[in-house]
Amino acid sequence: MTPAALADLVRATAVDVLSTRGLDPAALPATVTIERPRNPEHGDYATNLALQVAKKLGVVPRDLAGWLADALTGTDAIASVDVAGPGFLNLRLAADAQGEIVREVLAKGTAYGTGDQLAGxxxxxxxxxANPTGPIHLGGxxxxxxxxxLGRVLAASGGAVTREYYFNDAGAQIDRFVRSLMAAAKGEPAPEDGYAGGYITDIAAEVLKREPGALSAEDGHEVFRRIGVNLMFEEIKRDLHDFGTDFDVYFHENSLHESGAVSKAIDQLKESGGLYFEDGAWWLRSTEYGDDKDRVVIKSDGDPAYIAGDIAYFLDKRARGFDLCIYMLGADHHGYIGRLKAAAAAVGDDPRTVEVLIGQMVNLVSDGKPVRMSKRAGTVITMQDxxxxxxVxxxxxAMTRSSADSSLDIDxxxxxKRSNDNPVFYVQYAHSRISSVLRNAADLGMTPNDSFELLRHDREGDLIRTVGEFPRVVATAAELREPHRVARYLEELAGTLHRFYDTPECRVLPRGDDDPTDVQRARLQLCVATRxxxxxxxxxLGVTAPERM
Incomplete structure (x- = not known):
């Protein structure tokens, strides 16, 4: 029985108990919370349902828990129920009911863990x-x-996900990049506010290879911009692809200005009163929508501020039919949470359609010392480094196993290391270890069976219940936008598997010329599901599952 099925059973039983005693089942939550106790001696699962609803019903929590315990004990799926403390219920599943988890994994296969909470x-x-002015650094x-x-987790939860890269090809940083390329092409040092590094020299040389007269051309700056920015962006896309990250849409910031979308958005805000004129500039009334200060949208020199493009970009996303717009921004963009939500509200939209996730810095350490310099970029460590x-x-x-809103040190x-101290090796080795067991079983002509009622050892039960947690982990990771929960779960699963496999009483393969027993065949099936x-x-997580290591 899966945790979700157990939650349904507890709720259905509670409805019957309350109805029989003349109490209103409407007091029950739509979904009963089922958790695994930290101490296995307290049972396989636990629920605080009686504590949740007793006050609403006007009964003593422990009395209600006792009624529920009596009713649940009479069901085939429950081996025992204990009332603990002020009204907690500790439940132990019957062995065969626990086996339903394994059956569900085998039935669903690659779809196990998926859900529909984001369907539609x-x-x-x-x-x-990242700005197209250099290779992707560690933050990117x-x-x-x-x-x-996160995109994979959201899609696994039923969402129709479009992965989008916002290509910042407008603004002063592009001009600095082009001037840096031209300086390198002339053999001069980079401008004071420009970019340096071997990649600048390489791109400048490629521009001259394609347009030998670029430096002397009347539109030389535009030639270096057109070719150089494209070369840089193609390298970024190539590095991302090699890293296993591809995008559905590459959206060019410059297109918002060229198409008139920025001007249209500004006119819309002026007409609605979302902007006001002061000190020669146009300001967004963002404090009225929860921002910490009003934001300049049109500067006093008449040029649009960066937020003007942000507003037009949000409107474009909504016009393309997106219900939820998630922005993943760097550590120095914390102020964007308020301003982007305020921008959405200012154009008459629901700010809840905007979510901003802020990622913190990444530091590399080797031999106990920080690694600071890239061989190619010069000043930062890159993805390729x-x-x-x-x-990969x-x-x-390493990047996904920790919460993105905390800084990360990578050793x-x-x-x-190819050891269990290395988290990715630890998890991949667990998959590889099962694959080896299955190969050996096949060589012995050993086939798995579904006699899960024979799996009564604590280590077997621990592994089955840990396997059963996967759908809930994925659903929570999607809800909280925290894919690191999947990585931490896999590490827990790996530890549970290794403890199971290393327990002599839980031997999977027969010794010597012994014939496999039914319980060993059932354990083999459990291994198939775990793999x-x-x-x-x-x-x-976008990480491979190797058959051999």
Missing amino acids: VKVNLEFVS TRWAAVGDA LVDAVG DAARY LDLLR QVFANGLRL
């Missing part, structure tokens, strides 16, 4: 969106891994 919701997920690498994993050091799987997993020496969960979870 069109999600625009914008992430990375973190968003590439976390954003891609990290991949070259530890590989280790890099992606390169640890990620290079499926590892594969499904790693796929959500």
